[in-house]
Amino acid sequence: MPxxxxxxxxxxxxxxDATNGSTVMETALQNGIPEIEAECxxxxxxxxxxxxxxxxxxEKVGGPSPMEEDMLxxxxxxxxxxxLSCQIKVSDTLDGLxxxxxxxxx
Amino acid sequence: xxETIKTxxxxxxxxxxxxxxxxxxxxxxxxxHVVDILDKVGGQCAELYPEKPxxxxxxxxxxxxxxxxxxxxxxxxxxxxxxHLSEMIESLEKLPDGSFRLGTNAGTVFETKVVIIAxxxxxxxxxxxxxxxxDEYEGQSVFYAVRKMEAFRGRDILVAxxxxxxxxxxxxxxxxxxxxxxxxRRDDFRAAPDSVNKMRALVAxxxxxxxxxxxxxxxxxxxxxxxxxxxxxxxxxxxxxxxxLLPFFGLTMKxxxxxxxxxxxxxxxxxxxxxxxxxxxPGIYAIGDINTYPGKLKLILSGFHEAALMAQSAIRRIxxxxxxxxxxxTSSTNLQKKLGVA
Numbered sequence: 442m443p444x445x446x447x448x449x450x451x452x453x454x455x456x457x458d459a460t461n462g463s464t465v466m467e468t469a470l471q472n473g474i475p476e477i478e479a480e481c482x483x484x485x486x487x488x489x490x491x492x493x494x495x496x497x498x499x500e501k502v503g504g505p506s507p508m509e510e511d512m513l514x515x516x517x518x519x520x521x522x523x524x525l526s527c528q529i530k531v532s533d534t535l536d537g538l539x540x541x542x543x544x545x546x547x
Numbered sequence: 548x549x550e551t552i553k554t555x556x557x558x559x560x561x562x563x564x565x566x567x568x569x570x571x572x573x574x575x576x577x578x579x580h581v582v583d584i585l586d587k588v589g590g591q592c593a594e595l596y597p598e599k600p601x602x603x604x605x606x607x608x609x610x611x612x613x614x615x616x617x618x619x620x621x622x623x624x625x626x627x628x629x630x631h632l633s634e635m636i637e638s639l640e641k642l643p644d645g646s647f648r649l650g651t652n653a654g655t656v657f658e659t660k661v662v663i664i665a666x667x668x669x670x671x672x673x674x675x676x677x678x679x680x681x682d683e684y685e686g687q688s689v690f691y692a693v694r695k696m697e698a699f700r701g702r703d704i705l706v707a708x709x710x711x712x713x714x715x716x717x718x719x720x721x722x723x724x725x726x727x728x729x730x731x732r733r734d735d736f737r738a739a740p741d742s743v744n745k746m747r748a749l750v751a752x753x754x755x756x757x758x759x760x761x762x763x764x765x766x767x768x769x770x771x772x773x774x775x776x777x778x779x780x781x782x783x784x785x786x787x788x789x790x791x792l793l794p795f796f797g798l799t800m801k802x803x804x805x806x807x808x809x810x811x812x813x814x815x816x817x818x819x820x821x822x823x824x825x826x827x828x829p830g831i832y833a834i835g836d837i838n839t840y841p842g843k844l845k846l847i848l849s850g851f852h853e854a855a856l857m858a859q860s861a862i863r864r865i866x867x868x869x870x871x872x873x874x875x876x877t878s879s880t881n882l883q884k885k886l887g888v889a
Contacts, residue, residue, distance in 0.1 A: 480668060480800055486595040489799065511737040514709045515797040517677045519732050519761065545677045547799035 443536035447474045448495075450544035459531040465540060466490040466527035476542035483527040488515035489546040490526040495539035502529060502538070518543055549654050554580050555865045557649055557659040558628075559636050559805075562590020564835030564850030565665035566619040571858035572663075573626030574874075574882055577865060580657060581628050582649075584635040584670045589616035591667055594798065605848055615847075625887045631655055635670055639808040645830060660865045663857060664810075664817060664826070664833040665850070668800035676707065676794045678765055688772030689765075689792045693720070701725050703788055705775055707762055708795035709735070714742040716793055721755060728756040728787050730777050758787060765792070813839055823860035824853045830864055832857045 445468055446456045459468040469477040469490070478489035485508060494502045499522050505513060509528045513519050526540065556572055558565045561583035569579050587593050592601075592612030600609045610618070634651040639662065642648055649657040673691035675681055681689060693699070693716055700723045706713050709731040715738075721727045729746065734757075736743045749755040760777040763784065767773035774786045802815050811818055811827035816839035819825055824832050834857055835850035843849070862871055876882045883889030 481591070481595045484596045484599050486599070487799070488797070510733075510735075514732065514737060515674065517674075517761075517796070547674045547796075 443531055443533055443538070445531070445535070446537070446539045447477075447492075448539060448541045449476055450542060461532055463531050464527050465492065465529040465531060465538070466525075468531060469526060469542075474542065476544070476546065477526060478546045479527060480547070485509055485512055485525060485528055487547075488512050488525060491516040491519075491543055491546060492524055492526045492529075492540040493520055493543070494522045494524055494529075495541065496522065498535075498538050498540075501534060515547075516543075517545060517547075549656060551648075551656045551658050552580060553658045554578065555659065556580070556661050556663060556861060557582065557636075557647075557657050558663045558665055559583075560590060560665035560667055560835070560837075561585070561588040561630065561632070562665060562667050562835065563592055563615060563619060563847045564667075564854055565590065565663070566616070566623055567851050568663050568665055568834060568854040568857065569623040569626055569628045570619075571854045572861060573623065573628075574876070574885060575858055575862040575871065576885070577858070577862060578626070579628050579663075580631060580659075582631045582634050582636055582651060582655075584633065584672075586633045588620060588630065588632070589613070592616050594671060601847070603846060603848065625885060635803065637804045639805075639831075641828070647830065660830065661861045662831045663861070664805065664831065664837055665835045665854075666805065667836045669805075669815070669837070670801060670803040671798040672801045672803070673794075674796040674799045676762055676796060678762065680765060683770045684765055684767075684772050684792070685770075687770040688767070688790060689794065691794065693793070696720060696723060699723055699791060702791045704728070704791045704793065705730060705787055705789035706793045706795070707731070709733070709737055710795060710797070711738045711742065713793075713795040714738040714746055716795070717755065718742060718745055718749075721749060726756070726788075727754065728758060728789060730758045730760055730762060730775075730787070732759070732761050734759050756787075758785065760785065762792075762794070819853075822856065824857040825860060832861065 442458045445459045448454045457472040466479050480489045481487035555577045556579040558581045561581050597613040634653045636649050637652050638650040640648050646660050699720050703726045704724045706717045706729045750757045760779040763778045764776040777785050817833040819833050819838045821840050834853035836845045
């Protein structure tokens with residue numbers, strides 16, 4: 442079972458188990474990770490599940506699709522490593538993934 | 548002072564559950580007024596995912612948010628609901644006779660026997676940029692919507708965002724403005740290509756200043772904006788002179804004024820019973836995503852069921868003397884007459 446570490450805006454890290462095929466956003470909600478709102482429930486329509494992929498992982502996770510890139514316009518403090526966590530699918534290759542959550546989603 | 552609208556039912560929220568509540572109330576001869584803060588019906592289905600397919604509406608293997616909204620509007624047409632769009636219920640007070648007085652931000656006043664809160668995740672409100680002192684400037688220098696274009700004549704306007712709202716207002720206000728700047732985080736705009744082309748032409752003519760970056764800080768004393776600091780992609784900061792900022796970062800859902808109506812809340816949701824879907828205040832019902840009860844699932848189909856049971860209780864409150872006979876639309880001539888098919 443892959444694990445994912447969420448690091449809050451204040452630097453607090455929480456490592457949780459994730460299921461292959463689910464999304465990083467779903468994993469966050471199931472584990473009560475603060476700073477992930479996911480208002481639209483995973484439809485890539487609201488930009489309130491914004492995360493920064495840790496520098497070590499950006500290559501493996503890859504960049505956003507054009508639709509996700511458009512949606513990131515609605516997020517704040519967007520950086521090159523910004524992704525919407527509802528669009529990142531968990532798999533064995535992402536075991537150990539680290540993402541940082543922003544102080545504000547919307 | 549506008550005239551008070553006297554009615555049997557006011558539905559707060561024109562999402563799928565609010566719309567279907569019109570149907571269920573209509574079958575029982577209850578006419579409804581529907582209020583929604585958006586300028587269109589459909590709620591999240593229309594605002595968040597109009598083109599995305601929904602797969603769990605019974606009897607509709609695949610339907611988009613927009614189609615579902617259109618279907619519901621066709622289904623409730625016989626009941627002639629009155630819509631009050633782009634309005635938000637701000638106040639609710641109980642009257643001595645057990646009815647309720649509601650007031651909207653546009654000055655509309657209702658007196659109604661029942662209130663149905665079908666507000667989903669709350670009311671859609673503009674996302675505020677995460678600038679620590681933005682509140683100080685709101686209303687004077689920072690605006691999330693344009694009410695009167697004239698108010699912007701001669702001003703140094705800064706528009707933030709890359710979608711249709713940002714570009715539409717840029718194009719509309721540019722001829723009035725003393726100067727017009729647009730700041731967007733990338734040199735790619737998701738707005739309609741025609742608007743983007745027009746904006747680029749104005750940039751080429753030197754009439755619009757395009758800055759790629761993100762707004763960091765606002766400057767100016769006492770809510771009077773003088774400049775905005777913009778973080779550029781290379782990490783440097785550029786100060787842009789402006790006295791009006793229009794941020795367009797989409798909408799977010801906030802619980803809004805209903806938190807102050809004296810109804811019990813549990814983690815921003817309204818607890819209800821599962822017989823009537825009534826709140827802690829008799830006569831005020833809550834259906835759809837906004838309510839909570841043991842086993843609650845935030846599904847559109849759950850909201851439809853809740854609307855049907857709510858209506859059975861609402862009719863007894865609105866018209867206690869009326870004998871309510873349960874009927875099917877397939878066989879009841881009475882119901883079919885109401886639907887305009889018999």
